[in-house]
Amino acid sequence: MNPNGTWSLYVLDDEANDSGNLGGGWxxxxxxxxxxxxxxxxxxxxxxxxxxGADVGSGTAPANAEYANGAFTINGTGNISGxxxxxxxxxxxxxxxxxxxxxxxxxxxxxxxxxxGVMIREGLTSGSKYAFMGIDGVGTFWWQQRSKTAxxxxxxxxxxxxxxxxxxxxxxxxxxLTGYKSSDGVNxxxxxxxxxxxxxxxxxxxxxxxxxxxxxxxxxxxxxTVLP
Amino acid sequence: xxxxxxILGVVALALVLALHEGSxxxxxxxxxxxxxxxxxxAAPRLPSGLASGKHAAAAGIPAxxxxxxxxxxALAALSGTADSxxxxxxxxxxxxxxxxxxxxxxxxxxNGAAVDSPRAMLRELLLSRWTRLAPDAAAAWALxxxxxxxxxxALLQVVVVWEExxxxxxxxxxxxLSEEAGRDDVLLAIAHESIREEPLRAIELAIELPAGRSxxxxxAQAVGNWxxxxxxxxxxxxxxxxxxxxxxxxxxxxxxxxxxxxxxAATEFALENLAGDKALDRAVVAIAQRWAQKEPxxxxxxxxxxxxxxxxxxxxxxLVANWFAGDPQGxxxxxxxxxxxxxxxxxxxxxxxxxxSIDERVLxxxxxxxxxNSDLRRRTEEIVATFGPPHTPIKSEPF
Numbered sequence: 063m064n065p066n067g068t069w070s071l072y073v074l075d076d077e078a079n080d081s082g083n084l085g086g087g088w089x090x091x092x093x094x095x096x097x098x099x100x101x102x103x104x105x106x107x108x109x110x111x112x113x114x115g116a117d118v119g120s121g122t123a124p125a126n127a128e129y130a131n132g133a134f135t136i137n138g139t140g141n142i143s144g145x146x147x148x149x150x151x152x153x154x155x156x157x158x159x160x161x162x163x164x165x166x167x168x169x170x171x172x173x174x175x176x177x178x179g180v181m182i183r184e185g186l187t188s189g190s191k192y193a194f195m196g197i198d199g200v201g202t203f204w205w206q207q208r209s210k211t212a213x214x215x216x217x218x219x220x221x222x223x224x225x226x227x228x229x230x231x232x233x234x235x236x237x238x239l240t241g242y243k244s245s246d247g248v249n250x251x252x253x254x255x256x257x258x259x260x261x262x263x264x265x266x267x268x269x270x271x272x273x274x275x276x277x278x279x280x281x282x283x284x285x286x287t288v289l290p
Numbered sequence: 291x292x293x294x295x296x297i298l299g300v301v302a303l304a305l306v307l308a309l310h311e312g313s314x315x316x317x318x319x320x321x322x323x324x325x326x327x328x329x330x331x332a333a334p335r336l337p338s339g340l341a342s343g344k345h346a347a348a349a350g351i352p353a354x355x356x357x358x359x360x361x362x363x364a365l366a367a368l369s370g371t372a373d374s375x376x377x378x379x380x381x382x383x384x385x386x387x388x389x390x391x392x393x394x395x396x397x398x399x400x401n402g403a404a405v406d407s408p409r410a411m412l413r414e415l416l417l418s419r420w421t422r423l424a425p426d427a428a429a430a431w432a433l434x435x436x437x438x439x440x441x442x443x444a445l446l447q448v449v450v451v452w453e454e455x456x457x458x459x460x461x462x463x464x465x466x467l468s469e470e471a472g473r474d475d476v477l478l479a480i481a482h483e484s485i486r487e488e489p490l491r492a493i494e495l496a497i498e499l500p501a502g503r504s505x506x507x508x509x510a511q512a513v514g515n516w517x518x519x520x521x522x523x524x525x526x527x528x529x530x531x532x533x534x535x536x537x538x539x540x541x542x543x544x545x546x547x548x549x550x551x552x553x554x555a556a557t558e559f560a561l562e563n564l565a566g567d568k569a570l571d572r573a574v575v576a577i578a579q580r581w582a583q584k585e586p587x588x589x590x591x592x593x594x595x596x597x598x599x600x601x602x603x604x605x606x607x608x609l610v611a612n613w614f615a616g617d618p619q620g621x622x623x624x625x626x627x628x629x630x631x632x633x634x635x636x637x638x639x640x641x642x643x644x645x646x647s648i649d650e651r652v653l654x655x656x657x658x659x660x661x662x663n664s665d666l667r668r669r670t671e672e673i674v675a676t677f678g679p680p681h682t683p684i685k686s687e688p689f
Contacts, residue, residue, distance in 0.1 A: 110604045111571035112579070131669055144405035145414070145443055155543070155576060157518060157550045165676065185482050186507050189446055211483060212446035213418070214411050218375040226676065248649045248678040254375070261486045263514035263547050285643065285673060287611050290579050
């Protein structure tokens, strides 16, 4: 059963009068399974090759990614945090070393826990290893990485940037993942670096989360370069 | 016993435990020490050492008051900042100081911590250490957690560490779980962990999982990693997959990763096996990216043969970006050789963006003057203008 959408609860009054109350009140119990790492992939017909789109983890609000005139517009929900992420990912395959850089046109109009940025990620499951360089809902740069699958990510912040001068970059050189920020797309400042052992064939792309499972964040990226 | 003797006795005990831990870790086997057994998950019981504060004091950790964690003071000092990278040294230190016999109790004590909190991260470090020493006990504890979300997370954390030292044991235990207890998610996690070193083992595990998107993704990633080592065998295997078992994704993964070692063979494989599929477009551009890093002129000639359209534009853009990364002057001669048209316009636009990224905006603008498509030229000029601080001297002229 798909739990998304609007639920309705109906109470049938089979007594003669249209008044009264439910003796002892009422309750409704929900039984749900553990958070699943199942990957949900939506239709991404608008993305140019070799890009694909996926919902990593389980958000509830609609998420998608579109491309037009050199810019990606990505609508994501959820959180990139803790031991299990949920967010929208527009990605391609990375074989071995590589890098991605992009400009984020605007600070996400969302919660402070929102994220928009570039990511190198081992798998599409919610607890997968990753390295992320991006911004939050107030423009602060964040370097985040998970070095062990299913364990909490560690994060570090760096001064806030000003839109549209929000450039981010992640580089993989063997097992070293390094995050950079820039205000001009030319001069880059390293924010963090970490040794993370990942597979050889992994994923590289753009990640967007809203900071909440039931809200959305729409972020626009341009000037994207991927060296896979 | 004199106080000094007490201290020496405790130090000796700690050394014995440390040596025991070290030998267990090296062997990668499970100790039979009953001290490592899990307390009841629903009602964690503090070990006697903790209750008396004896081991905690010996380890440099304050004894716990009846109503507070023994870690409270150290953790409270960390939570003033959201930058958890700064916590790790302290947390690792704390985790290492917990006596082996008290790992189970300490993990339980920190259960239910808020996401991204120091308590949650300390619990993970302790759980990881406990799992390395006694995976069966740690797994049993995780399985006994009442909250299904917490249980699911803890199970994955246990098996990921277990798999590092004993993949077969971890998988055997996972198979013993019921479907309701998350068997498939646990097996999926073990399989994903196996991909790095043993993609074939990951494939074996994947076959045990129910059909669906998660399994397809797992298979594609495993066979993609296999293709980096042995593309022909990976290709044969992927080609034999039933269509409903994610064959197309697996074939695409083979083609893309094969291109890192042999772009021509990868191209032939993609054209033969992915014809008429969206996956073919993705594979073609991915091959162009990888080919451009090693033999850009050959890749460029290949792309010239494409029919004009979105695929050729995407391939040209990625060709130029990857060529430029290795040789910024490299694409210029090829661009000058192209006949007027969409390919030439798109490739020049891509080159102009790359020039702007190294602060050669004036040169980029001169190249853009050669673009016939006025809309593309205008849009790319706007992009070029977004890069860089002050202009720098121009080193070369277009054409």
